[in-house]
Amino acid sequence: MSGVTITGVGLVTPLGRKPDDFFEGLLAGRTGVAAPPPGHAAHGWLAAAGLAPAIDPMEVLPPKEVRGVDRFVLMALAAADDALADAGLVVGRDADPYRTAVAVSTGGAGLESFEQQSHRRLERGRAGVSPYLLPGMLANMGSARIAIKHGIRGYSSAIATACAAGAQGIVEAIRLISAGDADVVVCGGSESPLHPTIASAFSNARALAEGWADPAEASRPFDARRNGFVLGEGSAVLVLERTEHADARGAAGYADLIGWGATTDAHHPTAPRADGEGAAACMRGALTRAGLTPRDIGYVNAHGTGTKLGDAAETRALHTVFGAADGPAVSSVKGATGHLLGASGAVEAVATALSVARGVLPPTVNLDTPGPGCELDHVHGAPRQAAVQAALSNSFAFGGHNISLLFAPTSAATARFATATTVN
Amino acid sequence: MHDEIRAFVVNAVRDMNYDVSEVTGDTDLGPAGLDLESLALAELAVLVEDEFGVTFGTDDMESTALMTLDQFVAEVVRQVDGAAAHAASAAGGPAESPAADPA
Numbered sequence: 001m002s003g004v005t006i007t008g009v010g011l012v013t014p015l016g017r018k019p020d021d022f023f024e025g026l027l028a029g030r031t032g033v034a035a036p037p038p039g040h041a042a043h044g045w046l047a048a049a050g051l052a053p054a055i056d057p058m059e060v061l062p063p064k065e066v067r068g069v070d071r072f073v074l075m076a077l078a079a080a081d082d083a084l085a086d087a088g089l090v091v092g093r094d095a096d097p098y099r100t101a102v103a104v105s106t107g108g109a110g111l112e113s114f115e116q117q118s119h120r121r122l123e124r125g126r127a128g129v130s131p132y133l134l135p136g137m138l139a140n141m142g143s144a145r146i147a148i149k150h151g152i153r154g155y156s157s158a159i160a161t162a163c164a165a166g167a168q169g170i171v172e173a174i175r176l177i178s179a180g181d182a183d184v185v186v187c188g189g190s191e192s193p194l195h196p197t198i199a200s201a202f203s204n205a206r207a208l209a210e211g212w213a214d215p216a217e218a219s220r221p222f223d224a225r226r227n228g229f230v231l232g233e234g235s236a237v238l239v240l241e242r243t244e245h246a247d248a249r250g251a252a253g254y255a256d257l258i259g260w261g262a263t264t265d266a267h268h269p270t271a272p273r274a275d276g277e278g279a280a281a282c283m284r285g286a287l288t289r290a291g292l293t294p295r296d297i298g299y300v301n302a303h304g305t306g307t308k309l310g311d312a313a314e315t316r317a318l319h320t321v322f323g324a325a326d327g328p329a330v331s332s333v334k335g336a337t338g339h340l341l342g343a344s345g346a347v348e349a350v351a352t353a354l355s356v357a358r359g360v361l362p363p364t365v366n367l368d369t370p371g372p373g374c375e376l377d378h379v380h381g382a383p384r385q386a387a388v389q390a391a392l393s394n395s396f397a398f399g400g401h402n403i404s405l406l407f408a409p410t411s412a413a414t415a416r417f418a419t420a421t422t423v424n
Numbered sequence: 425m426h427d428e429i430r431a432f433v434v435n436a437v438r439d440m441n442y443d444v445s446e447v448t449g450d451t452d453l454g455p456a457g458l459d460l461e462s463l464a465l466a467e468l469a470v471l472v473e474d475e476f477g478v479t480f481g482t483d484d485m486e487s488t489a490l491m492t493l494d495q496f497v498a499e500v501v502r503q504v505d506g507a508a509a510h511a512a513s514a515a516g517g518p519a520e521s522p523a524a525d526p527a
Contacts, residue, residue, distance in 0.1 A: 063441035064440065064441050064442060064461070064464070066441060067440055067441070067463075067464075067467070124474055127470055127473045127474035128474060129470070130467055130470065131463050131466035131467055131470060132463055132467060135463065
């Protein structure tokens, strides 16, 4: 099996766009969660949200192509541009276009664009609806627009498995490279859910954190006072590359992806299994695929959304796999970013890769006192130095889709950070 | 009416980020002139339909790509006049509303 190395990352997140800013923000315990300001579509509808930087359509598309393009597509394009630049990779120059693939996923695609056009139809009839709606909002348009812009001509896909979508785009990439079907895969996720209808749906489902006077305190994974998750928006795109391909062109690796697990709860449309069995089987699957044992795992970047049921179920799953004591260090970035739904798995893959590459683990923001049923070796209050030899990142979705990604220090000839190659 | 429609069309094309600084009545809408691509032509048709209460068929759109600006404007004027004549001959009945939602 070919090794799979991360050679580029691009981000649009509530902690900014530069990977260094994002990771330094995580380490410093900063939060990108705030109240949507006046003028924002979600102002008055969400008390707290993970707000990502604006993307000027003209930055990512030619002027004649910007019309009707949804924010989820703009963020996917911005993240992909940054990831390819970060990898120093130009498709056609550094990689065979037909052996380059794209798999950038989304949970809800361009729902805000659809809602706007629905309003126009109700007011004005058929003639109110723009023909630009479909190429602006369909779930495949992140991948499609990235392919058009960068001349990617191999395999392409977009997987709409809700909050597992971003992580599953990365699984798709690992599979393609491992099977020899691609040298390079541009993969990840993008999500733009901060508008009134989606906010109302999550709120009415009693999924969102409520009652926090300071929005910065609302997202608190595993904390005793947690009462729901905070919606966030953003995108993360990774360039995954066959390790030999990266070495041949002298590209440095952040980390390697050495395994993945995927299971389905087959239980309920939104609730996780209380015993966490689907999640546990998912993590075990990733370990088995890589030939590792639970003792090899030094860090788990948890799904950890801040809901009462979800965090407790994930804790049970971690206890099932690693035992109730002596398990790996655990943290969730969602205290800092909110829950980016279909982008979250990709954003957290970047966080996990940087943790492994730099040998330091980010703390869970707002985790003051672990709640009952959330007893884990939490990283909280401050970052923790740790030379991690293997790390998991979990993503669990509405629908019962479970994904675990397994990371290790890069095996590429050149590493991005010296730390990864100097640990024993 | 001709000037109003022409100004509307030029504004619509400008809003789609096409360069209209050197557009004249003889400029082609298609590849030889403004080079409106298929979705832009479709958007232009929808905007004109919505504003002036006319209707373009699929065949009309294919020929639109071969028209100059003034030829397109003349076609819209012809349809607007035809619709007005139709409305006059149907005097006494309720006004037709081509933009009504069929649902």
